[in-house]
Amino acid sequence: MNEKYGELLIEGKNIVKDFKVSSNALKQPMMRASNDVSFKMYKSRGMAVVGESGSGKSTIAKMIAKMYAPTSGEILYRGRDIQSIKKHSDLMKYREGVQMVWQDPFGSLNPTHNIFHHIARPLKIHKKVTPGNKKELEERVYDLLEQVGLIPPKETAAKYPHQLSGGQRQRVNLARNIAVGAEVVLADEPTSMLDVSIRAGVLNLMEEMKTEREMSLLYITHDIATARYIAEDLCVMYVGHMVEWGDTDEIIHRPQHPYTKLLVSAVPDPSKSIHTKLEGNNGDIPLWTPDSLGCPFAGRCLHATPRCSDELPGVTKLADNHFVRCHLHDQ
Amino acid sequence: MTTPQISIRNLCVDYITADGDVRAVNDVSFDIGKGEVFGLAGESGCGKSTIAFALMRLHKPPAFISAGEVYFADENGKMNDIMQLSDGEMTVFRWSQMSMVFQSAMNALNPVIPIVDQFTDVIMRHTDKNKYEAVKRAEQLLQIVDIHPNRLSDYPHQFSGGMRQRLVIAIALALNPKLIIMDEPTTALDVVVQREILQKIYALKEEFGFSILFITHDLSLMVEFSDRIGIMYSGQLIEVASAQDILKNPYHPYTHGLGSSFPSLTGPKAALIGIPGNPLNLLDIPTGCRFQARCPRVEEVCRTTANPLRQIEANHMSNCHLAVAGEAIKFVELETA
Incomplete structure (x- = not known):
C-alpha cells in the first residue's frame, strides 16, 4: 500500500499489545493479542480485517479508537502519534475524526432515549450546530436520518430503539458517524447480527459513506464475501499476527499464506460443494504469549519446517499491494 | 420420491x-x-x-x-x-x-x-x-x-x-x-x-x-x-426446490431478493440489492400475499387473493401468484430495473 491510494489517514506501525490473562497479582501471565501489526488506512478506501474469533481483530479497532494503548509500536493519525493526544480539545478533535460502529445494534443505543436524542447528541457535543438553535438542530437531525434512508425522518426521530429493526438501528449508528463528519469509521462486525436481506442495505450505505463522503473504513468481519464487497484492502489475521494483506481480490483468488488458503477454502459459497476439501489440517489454536516463538500457524500448517517453530517469519512483499508473513515466501 | x-x-x-x-x-x-x-x-x-x-x-x-x-x-x-x-x-x-x-x-x-x-x-x-x-x-x-x-x-x-x-x-x-x-x-x-x-x-x-x-x-x-431447500417468510413456506435450483431459478421475488443479498466470494462483483422494507408484523397480516408490501413486482391479485404453495414445475413449488413454469426470475433482469 503506498501513497498513490490517496491521503493517508491512519497508520499502524509495528503494534504490539499484551493483555494480562489472570487478575492474580502474584503471577501475571500475559497474552499477546497483537504482534508486530502494521497497516495503512487511506481516505475513501476500505480495509477489511478478517480472522477467527480471538485473532485480535477487535483489539486493533479498539487501539485505533484509543480504548487501549499499544504496548509498543505506534498508531499515527495524519502523521501524529495518537498516544500524544491528551488535551481535551485535541481528544475531541480526534474523536470527531475517528468514530466506531459496534456489532450489536441492540446494545449500542440507549433504550431510554429516542432516536432524535441519539443523533442530536453528537451534533451538540461536537458543536456541529449553533448552540440553542432548536430549529437548526431539528433540521440537521431529520436531514441525517433521511441521508441514511430512515424515512419518514420525523416519525423515525420520535421512535425509541426497540421500535426499530436491527438494520434500522445500525443505520442510526452510521448517521451518528456522518453527523460529526468522521473521516475514519471503525466498524466492528457491523452486519453480523443482521438478516441477509437487511444486511445488503447497511453494506450499501457504508459503501456510499466510503465513496461519496470519502470516509476511510475499517471493516472487521468474519465474512470474507462481504469484505470483498466493501473493502479494497484485506488483512488476514491469525492469533494476533497479520499473516497476509493487500489487494482484496488478489488475496481471495490467489491466497499465498497457508492459513489464508485454509480460510478461503472454508468460506461457504453457493458455488462450492460441502465436500470441498479444507486446505489444511485441524489443530489447536495456540495461546500467544510474549515468549512464544516462531510462526503462530506452524502447528497447523501443512508446509511447516523446523524453522517455522523457532523464528517468526518476516514480511515479504509479493506484489505492489500484496504482503505475506511466511517462511515459504522468504526471499 | x-x-x-x-x-x-x-x-x-x-x-x-x-x-x-x-x-x-x-x-x-x-x-x-x-x-x-x-x-x-x-x-x-x-x-x-x-x-x-x-x-x-x-x-x-x-x-x-x-x-x-x-x-x-x-x-x-x-x-x-x-x-x-x-x-x-x-x-x-x-x-x-x-x-x-x-x-x-x-x-x-x-x-x-x-x-x-x-x-x-x-x-x-x-x-x-x-x-x-x-x-x-x-x-x-x-x-x-x-x-x-x-x-x-x-x-x-x-x-x-x-x-x-x-x-x-x-x-x-x-x-x-x-x-x-x-x-x-x-x-x-x-x-x-x-x-x-x-x-x-x-x-x-x-x-x-x-x-x-x-x-x-x-x-x-x-x-x-x-439436498432440497424450503424458504420461509413470516410463518409460511413460500418456495421449495432443490438446492441447486432455488437460488439460480427462483420463482418467488423474496427468494430472488435473498439471492441478491449476499455477495459472491469469487464471481463478478454485482451490486447487492437486498430487500427493501422490514419483515411483516404477524399481528397485522394483509389480505393476499404476505410479501406484497416489499415485493418489486406486486400486482392487484397479490393484494386480494390468498396464495397457497403450488407446484410450478417438477420438484419446484412456490406460492407466488405470478410464478409461471419456465419463467424463473432472472437475476440480471431485476438488477438493471
Whole structure:
C-alpha cells in the first residue's frame, strides 16, 4: 500500500499489545493479542480485517479508537502519534475524526432515549450546530436520518430503539458517524447480527459513506464475501499476527499464506460443494504469549519446517499491494 | 420420491400474546426423504425454529400447535401421526426416532456435570442399558465424532467450541435416530471449524442413513449442505426446490431478493440489492400475499387473493401468484430495473 491510494489517514506501525490473562497479582501471565501489526488506512478506501474469533481483530479497532494503548509500536493519525493526544480539545478533535460502529445494534443505543436524542447528541457535543438553535438542530437531525434512508425522518426521530429493526438501528449508528463528519469509521462486525436481506442495505450505505463522503473504513468481519464487497484492502489475521494483506481480490483468488488458503477454502459459497476439501489440517489454536516463538500457524500448517517453530517469519512483499508473513515466501 | 421419513401436513403453530393470537407457523407442509438433508431458510422470526420445536412437540404455552399432522415412518414403513401420540409415547419417540441439535449448542451442555453423565442420562433413560453399557456406548459415540474417549469425564468448559458442538451432535446420535433436527448447529463457530463439523455430519449421515432438517440463516452454507431447500417468510413456506435450483431459478421475488443479498466470494462483483422494507408484523397480516408490501413486482391479485404453495414445475413449488413454469426470475433482469 503506498501513497498513490490517496491521503493517508491512519497508520499502524509495528503494534504490539499484551493483555494480562489472570487478575492474580502474584503471577501475571500475559497474552499477546497483537504482534508486530502494521497497516495503512487511506481516505475513501476500505480495509477489511478478517480472522477467527480471538485473532485480535477487535483489539486493533479498539487501539485505533484509543480504548487501549499499544504496548509498543505506534498508531499515527495524519502523521501524529495518537498516544500524544491528551488535551481535551485535541481528544475531541480526534474523536470527531475517528468514530466506531459496534456489532450489536441492540446494545449500542440507549433504550431510554429516542432516536432524535441519539443523533442530536453528537451534533451538540461536537458543536456541529449553533448552540440553542432548536430549529437548526431539528433540521440537521431529520436531514441525517433521511441521508441514511430512515424515512419518514420525523416519525423515525420520535421512535425509541426497540421500535426499530436491527438494520434500522445500525443505520442510526452510521448517521451518528456522518453527523460529526468522521473521516475514519471503525466498524466492528457491523452486519453480523443482521438478516441477509437487511444486511445488503447497511453494506450499501457504508459503501456510499466510503465513496461519496470519502470516509476511510475499517471493516472487521468474519465474512470474507462481504469484505470483498466493501473493502479494497484485506488483512488476514491469525492469533494476533497479520499473516497476509493487500489487494482484496488478489488475496481471495490467489491466497499465498497457508492459513489464508485454509480460510478461503472454508468460506461457504453457493458455488462450492460441502465436500470441498479444507486446505489444511485441524489443530489447536495456540495461546500467544510474549515468549512464544516462531510462526503462530506452524502447528497447523501443512508446509511447516523446523524453522517455522523457532523464528517468526518476516514480511515479504509479493506484489505492489500484496504482503505475506511466511517462511515459504522468504526471499 | 419414495416414502418420506417425515411428512408434515398443514402445520400451524400459534402464540398467545397480549395483543392477540399470533400464528407463527401458518399451514406449512413438506416432506423429508430418507437420508435427505432438507434445509429451512428464512430471516429471524419467520418460524424456522418454531417448526423444529413443533416437530419434537416441545412447545410450551403460550405457544401451541393449533392444527396439522406430522407423519413419521416407523421401522415397517408405516406412517404414524406423532401429533396423536400420548405424552408417554412421545417421550419414548423423542430422541430414539428424532433428535435435535439446538441453536447455541455450545450452551446446551450442563456446565456442572461431566460429559459422561450427560451421555448416560440420555442412553439409560431411553434404553434398558445399565450404567456400564451406557458408558461403553458413550465411548463409542465420542470416537464417532473424533474425540478421544479418555475425555469422557471432563466438563464442558474443558472443550473448545467446535468440540462441544461435536459432543452435542454425538448425544443427538446416541440412539440412532432416523431424523436429526439441526437448528443453526454451527452459527457461533468460525468458518474453518464450521466446515469441518458439517463434513463430519455429512459423513455420519452417509454412514448411518439418517435424515436431517437443517435450519440456518446462512444461505450459502445451506445451498452447499442441503439436498432440497424450503424458504420461509413470516410463518409460511413460500418456495421449495432443490438446492441447486432455488437460488439460480427462483420463482418467488423474496427468494430472488435473498439471492441478491449476499455477495459472491469469487464471481463478478454485482451490486447487492437486498430487500427493501422490514419483515411483516404477524399481528397485522394483509389480505393476499404476505410479501406484497416489499415485493418489486406486486400486482392487484397479490393484494386480494390468498396464495397457497403450488407446484410450478417438477420438484419446484412456490406460492407466488405470478410464478409461471419456465419463467424463473432472472437475476440480471431485476438488477438493471
